[in-house]
Amino acid sequence: MVDPDTLRYTRIPLAHGTGSLPAVGFGTLIPDPLVTKQATKAALEAGFRHLDAAERYRNEAAVGEAMQEVFKAGTVRREDVFVTTKLWNTNHRPERVKPALDASLGRLQLDYIDCYLIHTPFAFRPGDDQDPRDEQGNVIYDSGVTLIDTWRALEQLVDEGRCRSIGLSDIKLETLKEIVAAARIKPAVVQVESHPYLPEWDLLEFCREHGIVVQAFAALGHAMEPRMLEDPVITSIAARVRKTPAQVALAWAVQRGTAFLTTSTKPDRIRENFAVSSLPEDALWEIRHNIRTSVRFNGVVETGVPGFIPRAG
Template sequence: MTTSDALRYTRIPLNNGSGAIPAVGFGTLIPDPVATKQATKAALEVGFRHLDCAERYRNEAAVGEAMQEAFKAGTLRREEVFVTTKLWNTNHRPERVKPAFDASLRRLQLDYLDCYLIHTPFAFQPGDEQDPRNQQGRVIYDSGVTLVETWHALERLVDDGHCKSICLSDITLEKLREIVAAARIKPAVVQVESHPYLPEWELLDFCREHGIVLLAFAALGHAMEPRLVDDPVITAIAQRVHKTPAQVALAWAVQRGTAFLTTSTKPQRIRENFEISAIPEDAMREIRNHITTNVRFNTVVETGVPGFIPRAK
């Protein structure tokens, strides 16, 4: 392994002493379970050791099967893989948290989780319908529970010993401050949309101050317009360092101290997204100073409805 290639193996220590999160992560938001299993196996084979799952994706069982096959084949040990999954919005009431957590563990065929996230800070009407809507098609929220109450229920999961760290997702800096102030066990990770078009510097500074890892989803802009990988600053750097634009954007994410997630079902793209190398410091400065586009692709922070997950049929 050369020094520049070491970037892809970066691990960031967690603030609660429960280990370290691999900076290079694979997201499993893939609609088809068969494709999920194949992509997860491909990701593990090329070197990904961080899998990001969610109850809401409805494919935890497929991820679990892919992991179990690798464990049984002897190519991978459980302790080598950092596994995250998420509490969905309909399970925010404290009495629903542990049953939801246990159900995710069963589907993933694991006896502990490295990280359990609150998928969004928005509580939806509790029940089996993941996307509760009224007759006008608007989300039915649950005003009977606060985010702090949900957080305290997650803290009890850590006390029980089956959850190594607890985390937040799709959260604003204001809401994060509220949880940090009220928490007995601080968030270890905050997962938010972040990329060169949405660098979230203020949030990153707060996370650094409190030893929280910022984990970027949509790290390549989720192929939405304007396309991040077509940005002239990034494409010029890519040409100069003989890497793809995607590899440049992902290297930028790790070198500024964050972790990232990418998702693909294409083996070549999965390999490309793992095989990142360090970019020069002048390239890091160019991305920070010369990219002026500012765009958020996912409005989940305003609604609690993830923009990349299709509505339930």
Template sequence: MTYEHFNDDLRDTKFPLNHGSGAMPAVGFGTLFRDLSVTTQAVKDALEAGFRHFDCAERYRNEEQVGVAFKEMLDAGKVRREDLFVTTKLWNTNHRPERVAPAFEASCRRLQVDYIDCYLIHTPFAFQPGDNQDPRDEEGHVIYDDGVTLIETWRALERLVDEGRCKSIGLSDITLEKLREIVEVARIKPAVVQVEAHPYLPEWELLEFCKEHGIIVLAFAPLGHGMEPNVLEEPVITQIAQRVQKTPAQVALAWSVQRGVAFLTTSATPSHIRENFDISTLPQRAMVEIQEDITTRIRFNSVVETGVPGFIPRKK
């Protein structure tokens, strides 16, 4: 660790929200864990490491465990609520307008917060309303809900902003085409769009559109989710990592923030949590190399096509 990294403020970058006066920390921590029992400790470790932006969702089924971590750290005076940026998401089964406020309230209650910094529609797909998060017919196909449109759901989110419990609203797992439709008719424009993005899926066109409209792009799977082909084994990235004496993960995450994209990483391992926070500015030459020399293009998660989250395992 060389001394010049100490005054490098890349990890402290905040992107201003286009609605209200807030700003989203570019460096974010995701809370989707396979093993839900690690949630509380991982969130506490992330807070200790310096993370202040946390991405949650009712679909992850662990908002309560996240809330326990927040409460412990807030009560201990280790963090202030106004320094936290808490995002959570409306699940597909709650798209009908009358279901939005109750779903929002339930998330607030589980997270033990009295407001949410950003509320996202988890996917643009409405599923059959009800308590079953994954409604399927006899043949195992998802049961969609054609009784509600995305803009009707969006209007219900706008009302949450009007009421002041929700500072900003946005969309997740959405295509540029669908995003344009909402931006055109929205009274309160989306502040944030969360999509899969990494050096193998840079989403430049979406990013350009979002920058024009002051929308923050928030990347999930910024390291490619450990899938094959592995972003962290990409020669362009490993060579830059050697030159700048950082890990491939730190290079990919720094690239994200420097091009204006906030990111979410998830880990339950304290050393990885610290590594993902400890990013430093890359030289301009490295930024150009990542943009121009990486030609692999791949999407690892098919959620944008179906509304069903899931990474597609690919054989080499």
């Protein structure tokens, strides 16, 4: 019997960009380049049509190799894959933005990027060291550039056709409001940590009002304590609908109007994460109203330094 449910193929039109964003996305934050390539190919073969990369991950070349092999095999076309990558904190100065995108395009072996995100709102000291620190180990920030300066440089990239949409990542609502108010080209996408333990309803409502797509990373709680996928609300729904807890959390993400990213190196888990299907309305209500835990797993919004927060467990 063929599953008629089409939730996994949901695409969200971009009000401030070209085309539409596949709601089901694959993140490529994988340390080993060879494993990155294998996982990216497995994701495309499983049906994922959105790949999320970043200069900071140091593996764009492996993502590019995986895409090119699949494109050349004729099983997937470039125009069917939405590719996102991100500008790192050390390249916030306007004169560094275009060279940074060009370098990403070269590593990814692409002529254009579907969406280019500012990885965090924090500017670090410009240079080749992605994690500049002083003698005390503190991050060296760059006070010589503002976020709107960097945004103007991204707008120019859209004008030149180098990227088809632009957006922000790891940003708080207050800062997002400032950019939206000042922007000539509005953000098409905002990527933030979000899951049933951090639903970000206020951010989501603001983005809905302004035609911005919210994309959730750590959509499964990043396997950290407290373990979201062991929450009794989610596990009881999973048993009832005969899906895994992960599939429940991911379906919830799509049905409330957001996109999501998951990352795995295991082909069976990659296929499982793609195979989401719709939850009944009562399940969506339970997740919104019966889950009491509130946790942010990643502290990047406070410092600009990516890192999941260790917790006693």
